[in-house]
Amino acid sequence: MASVSIQSVSKKFGQVPILHGVDIEIADGSFTVLVGPSGCGKSTLLRMIAGLEEINGGHIQIGDKRVNDLQPKERDIAMVFQNYALYPHMTVGENMAFSLTLAKMDKQTIASKVARAAEILALGALLDRYPRQLSGGQRQRVAMGRAIVRDPQVFLFDEPLSNLDAKLRVAMRSEIKELHQRLKTTSIYVTHDQIEAMTMGDKIVVMRDGRVEQTGSPLELYDFPANQFVAGFIGSPAMNFLPGTLRRSAGTAQVELSDGTLIDAPLSSAGVDGQPVVYGTRPEHLELVNTGGIPAVVAVMEPTGMDTFVACRHGRVELSAVFRERHDFAPGSTIHLQPDLQRAHLFDTETGKVLAA
8 A cells, every 4th residue: 555645747738738736645545536527637637647648747656656757567556447448358357367467476376366356346256257248337346356456556446437327336336435445555536426526535636627626525525615616516416606795784794695685694704895705505504484585486396205305596596405304385486595604605706715714
């Protein structure tokens, strides 16, 4: 196992900058998730750690070794790809043993390592099958088994679950997390799915346009987003955003929405009187009240059994609310929603940064 240090790393494809001086510290034995929208540079960064892409600036260190100029095979990493990358003419056992065979290990050692990985991943009964005879989930386990047998310092996962159906993705999330808890090998996982990031990572790195927006634990990012982008990207359903103007008077702070509605500003929020702001509140942090709050017209009701999801509108702004109680609002009716002031957020309209005192 080893820590990974990414310091001022930059990357260009031709004249097009992809990464702009990225700094990330990944602790030994941690499970770190790189998450962000398509094109943010997360897969490129992973490939640079693996040695599959050239580093144009900065440096990457694995353990105490600077790896900028090392070949992939010299970095002591193992990568699990989105498309599994299995050899179709080889059995499961042969696929898992391939890298060890190339390294000219003796047959007894290879058999022992393959048997151990097969036991961990419940692949023992499939070792003589070919990839075409396996389900998507089984192929993904074989790809992970091929990585495990190498006993690397770092596992790299490049969107490994994106080709699976929704139910299988949930099951495989648990398998990968359980695997990490057992092996304790430093893991770096790339995904665009923030649910995967929240449920799997010890640490999440949110990226946008080749830059790191925020780094922290899943709940740190959920409860204390640094800016409006992170607040909107992390969480499902997404955070509600209402544009308005901050009003301060006689020691009180309120936000005036576009239709003149006044709601109390979140506790401990900064900003000056007259400043354009965006009020952020998560759907589950809205309470149903008889009067006051944010008036909203109900558009769609979605009862799930456990929760009631309500899509509504305040003027032209779409809002979502989630209630644990069961409600039956008529479409077109008006409800009043009161944000939890301890959990709401205020963002500067121009910069998107959170306005926290």
